[in-house]
Amino acid sequence: MTADTTLRRSPLGHLADVFAEHSTTGERSVRLREVPFLAQLDLQLYPRSAAVERIASALGEPLPTAPDTAVQAGDLRVLWLGPQQWLLIGPDGSAPATADLLNAALESEPGSVVDVSANRTTLELAGPAARQVLEKGCALDLHPRTFGPGRCAQTLLSKVNVILHQVDAEPTYRLLVRGSFAQYLADWLLDAMEEYRQPPLAP
Structure with a gap:
């Protein structure tokens, strides 16, 4: 491990235990974690x-x-952000090699x-109740008939600009969010998840 990586601090690293504590299991489960240090490359060119x-x-x-679609290309996810703009997301440390590949092409x-x-960190929200949590603060129609695996969008979640990407059908x-808004968004998500820590009300 190099000095650069040992000194890195993710915006939400201090909340790892809190995320684990608030994550739930069962039919109404929802889990939250940070996925820090993903490589992110902005690609712009004439289509x-x-x-x-x-x-x-x-x-x-x-x-x-x-x-608003995305594809998987090996270890990379490629998100459409606009008619001439894409975001390539890959594993930690893959940015230089990916940039070299794109520049050569x-x-x-x-x-x-x-x-x-360095602009954004990534929050991952998963589980049967994940959509319901997002719907508390997002105006997009996230029903599977319109927004499913392989879909992405630039949108607002509780007034925060995010890139939202559904990666599987669970x-x-x-949620890709700028570091300066990461704490606020994490706190909002934790609060929105709170009801799923309780047993459902009896009919």
């Missing part, structure tokens, strides 16, 4: 550029072109690759 095909070949998957085409890993959601 009809020849570089799009080269990037698809390098990644092993085409860039998603449908609004761009060649001389107009475009940019920017490492934005459901499991990942």
